[in-house]
Amino acid sequence: xxxxxxxxxxxxxxxxxxxxxxxxxxxxxxxxxxxxxxxxxxxxxxxxxxxxxxxxxxxxxxxxxxxxxx
Numbered sequence: 001x002x003x004x005x006x007x008x009x010x011x012x013x014x015x016x017x018x019x020x021x022x023x024x025x026x027x028x029x030x031x032x033x034x035x036x037x038x039x040x041x042x043x044x045x046x047x048x049x050x051x052x053x054x055x056x057x058x059x060x061x062x063x064x065x066x067x068x069x070x
């Protein structure tokens with residue numbers, strides 16, 4: 001995956017589902033499974049990074065009616 005590649009979480013989840021389906025195929029070779037596993041781990045990393053960025057931007061309304069970052 002290219003570092004500058006843009007995507008949303010839904011796209012990542014779809015790609016992860018495709019990767020899992022590929023790994024579950026009976027005719028997959030060991031070499032192919034290693035490549036698919038690596039691809040899946042890269043997707044998970046991107047997903048975690050995106051979620052972390054969103055969590056940092058989420059604002060929480062406190063008891064005084066003011067917003068604080070999450």
